[in-house]
Every structure is written in structure tokens, then in C-alpha cells.
Amino acid sequence: xxxxxxxxxxxxxxxxxxxxxxxxxxxxxxxxxxxxxxxxxxxxxxxxxxxxxxxxxxxxxxxxxxxxxxxxxxxxxxxxxxxxxxxxxxxxxxxxxxxxxxxxxxxxxxxxxxxxxxxxxxxxxxxxxxxxxxxxxxxxxxxxxxxxxxxxxxxxxxxxxxxxxxxxxxxxxxxxxxxxxxxxxxxxxxxxxxxxxxxxxxx
Amino acid sequence: xxxxxxxxxxxxxxxxxxxxxxxxxxxxxxxxxxxxxxxxxxxxxxxxxxxxxxxxxxxxxxxxxxxxxxxxxxxxxxxxxxxxxxxxxxxxxxxxxxxxxxxxxxxxxxxxxxxxxxxxxxxxxxxxxxxxxxxxxxxxxxxxxxxxxx
Numbered sequence: 001x002x003x004x005x006x007x008x009x010x011x012x013x014x015x016x017x018x019x020x021x022x023x024x025x026x027x028x029x030x031x032x033x034x035x036x037x038x039x040x041x042x043x044x045x046x047x048x049x050x051x052x053x054x055x056x057x058x059x060x061x062x063x064x065x066x067x068x069x070x071x072x073x074x075x076x077x078x079x080x081x082x083x084x085x086x087x088x089x090x091x092x093x094x095x096x097x098x099x100x101x102x103x104x105x106x107x108x109x110x111x112x113x114x115x116x117x118x119x120x121x122x123x124x125x126x127x128x129x130x131x132x133x134x135x136x137x138x139x140x141x142x143x144x145x146x147x148x149x150x151x152x153x154x155x156x157x158x159x160x161x162x163x164x165x166x167x168x169x170x171x172x173x174x175x176x177x178x179x180x181x182x183x184x185x186x187x188x189x190x191x192x193x194x195x196x197x198x199x200x201x202x203x
Numbered sequence: 204x205x206x207x208x209x210x211x212x213x214x215x216x217x218x219x220x221x222x223x224x225x226x227x228x229x230x231x232x233x234x235x236x237x238x239x240x241x242x243x244x245x246x247x248x249x250x251x252x253x254x255x256x257x258x259x260x261x262x263x264x265x266x267x268x269x270x271x272x273x274x275x276x277x278x279x280x281x282x283x284x285x286x287x288x289x290x291x292x293x294x295x296x297x298x299x300x301x302x303x304x305x306x307x308x309x310x311x312x313x314x315x316x317x318x319x320x321x322x323x324x325x326x327x328x329x330x331x332x333x334x335x336x337x338x339x340x341x342x343x344x345x346x347x348x349x350x351x352x353x
Contacts, residue, residue, distance in 0.1 A: 003350045007274050014264055018230045172236040184235040187242055191249040 022169075032079055032164075033157050035102040039069070039077035045200040048079045048177040050161075050170045053095060054088035054122045058174045059115040061186040068193060075201045076178075080111070082161040083173050090127050092158070093149075097131040099157045100148040104140045113138070211339035214332035218283045219270025221329050226263030229311035234260075240308025244293050245300070260311075262286065270336060273345020280337035287330035294323050 047069070051058040069078055082098075084091035094114055101110035113134045114121070121127035128149070135145040148154060168177075176183045178196040183189045229237050238256035241247060247255060263286060269279025290309070297304055298319060307322040309315075317325065342348060 003274060003347065006272075006346050006350070007269075010268055010272055010274055011265065014268055018227070018264070021227075021231055169231070169233050170236075171232055172239055175233075175235070182233055182235045184233070185239045185242065187249045188235060188238065188253070 031160060032081055033099070033102060035105065035107045036080040036157075037077060038080075038108065040074060041077065043075055043077040045072075045076050045179055045197055046079055046177075047076050048081060050081050050083040050165055050168075050173055050175040052083055052085050052088060052091045052173040053098065053111070053114040054091040054118065055085060055173045056118070057185060059118050061174050061189070062112075062115050064186055064189070068189065072197050072201075075197060080107075081164060082158050083165045083170055083175065084158075084162075085173060088122070090122055090124075093127065094121070094131070095158050095161075096152070096155060097135075097145075097149055099154045100145050101135055101138065101140055102157075103148065103154055104145065106138050106140055109138050110134065110140075208339060208341070208343055211335045212343055214335035215270050215273070215276065215280065215339070215342060215345075218280070218287075218329050218332040218336060219267045221267070221325075222263045222283055222286065223267030223271060225310050226260045226265075226267055229256075229260035230264065232311045237308060237311050240304075240306050240311075243302070243304055243306075243308075244297050245302065246293060246296065270333075273342050273347050276342045276345050276347050277337055277340070280333050283333035284330055284337060287326050287333055291323060291326040291330060294319055294326065298323075 049065070053059075069076060082095040084095050098107055098110050098114060101107055117130075117134070121130045124130055128146075131149070132142055132146055136142045165171075172184050174185065176189055176193070178193065179200050181192070181196045181200075183192055183196075234253060234256045237260070238249070238253040241252040241256050242249060262282065266279050266282040266286060269275050270283060294307065304319060307317050307319060309317050309322050309325070336342070341351075
């Protein structure tokens, strides 16, 4: 009897420790620039994407994500947030470069190039020249792009995202949220995405 | 403390600490992230991987705490041994099928990352430790010993 009581007490303490630990870990929200939002502003659901330009899975999921968004173009608004993983050497620089392209109105096009040419720039000893070349190919003002990237002028966008990822307990990429429902990786988006959109928009 | 029961005690604490730690670290991260690591073994479909990822860390935490506190020690040791055998089997199966695992998922997405040989060596050692604890019918320094009046 004593043993059972001790076991139950131990279980209760463990459950409480986990719940308290999670509550302090997963709170918070911060803003994201307008150029990283796509879709109707009054959409009933938001698809939040946390991605890392150097992550293979993030690049692989893009064609599927594009189709998914097309299927729900009137019901979903995509919000992109950076989650550069520490294990990826150039992911943070790539994220900053994409924001420098974003302030010139070409975030999505630039992101597409970064995914498509991932192998090229991620293996480079210093990808800054490549990033500038991608900006040039998209018709951006390269001098401004390079100056912004060097000065860290738009770094606060990335810093906001890093804080938000931490607040939401995101440590793997790609992570998606449809409103507050989480999915990690393409197979979870495939398995649950449609259902979550329906739940969030058919109410 | 005799040599054998000392060894059993060390095994119990080692296996218990490893399981309690890995269970807690996984519980502090979203289950969906652990599910991604589980999916990479290609043993379970997505929905089942997510269900497994929700349950597994709790099983680890409870088994680990049972071993550390010495409460229902032998049941905890049996559960721990079953978990380590399961992990070892999954890793061996992935190796046999030539799957390249980005991350063994041993400590969730946020914890230390182990290569497959490291993970297999660790699981094999911990399986041995858990079996030692299971074979000890009278665990010392435990709540069980206290309740049994020893």
C-alpha cells in the first residue's frame, strides 16, 4: 500500500514537473515583416512555416507546399519565419540575405533561388558573392543588397524569428503550424494538413 | 554492499538516470519533432509515429524514475530493458536496411546527437545495466527496501 502511494506520488511529481517545464517554455509571439506574408489578409487560417534555407528537407518540401497553398488559396495565409539551425554554417547568413532581398520586394523569388541552389552556396567557403549574384539575377539593387547585408540593417527580423522559434519550442525544420496545430516535416503536413485546414476554416 | 549488489545498484542508477533524462528532454520538446525522428526509421506510418512519440517519453520518464527511486524496481528494470532492446532493434533494423539516419532521436530533437554506432553501443550498455538491476531481487538503497523493512 505504502509502495503504491509512493509510486503514485512520484508519478504526480513527474507530471507536474513536465507540465510546468512546458508552460514556461512554449509561450510568446512577435511580429514578422509583411514581405514574408502571402495570401489573403482575412484568411481564416494561417500556415506558419519555420524553415532553414540550408536544410535539405526544407528544400524538398517546397513543391508540395506550393501545391498545398494553391489548393487552399482562399483559406490560407502563409507566414514564413526563419529557423536557421546551428549545425548549418551558412543558414543564418542566407536568412539575412533573403530579408535583404525581401525589403526590395523579392523575398519569395530569392527564397526559391536559395532552395534551388542550396548545394552550391552551402558548400562555398564564403557564399556572400553568390548571394549577391542571385540578387543581381533577380534584378535587385545589388549595392543596396550588399550594404544591407554587411551592416546587419534588417537583422532584427531574424532575431524576432529566432525568439519566436524558441518560444514555440521549435528545434527542427521544417516546422509548420496551421493556427496553433503543429506539424514537423512533409509527411506530417501531408497526413494532417488538409484536416487541420478543414477544422480551422469550416467552423 | 557486496560486489554483485553494488554492480546492480550502479546499473540501476545508470539506466534510471539515462532514461529519466532522455524522457524529460523529449517531453520538453514537441512530440511532432520526435515523431519526425521516429518516421526516419520507416517502421511506423506517420500517425502511428506521432502516437508513439507522445507515449514513449512518458514511459522512459516513469521507468527511469522508478529505477532511481527504487520504487517497483524490478518492474521498472524490466520496462527499461524492454525499451533499450526496442531501441537497439530499431537501430539494427535501420542499419540492415541501409537507412541513413540524420539523428537517432535518442534524446529528442533538442538533446545531444549520436551517430548510429554510438547510439547502439550506449543502448547495449544500458540494456546490460537494466538487466543487472532486474536480476537483483533485493535492491539496496531503494524505497522497496524501505517498505520491505530491510
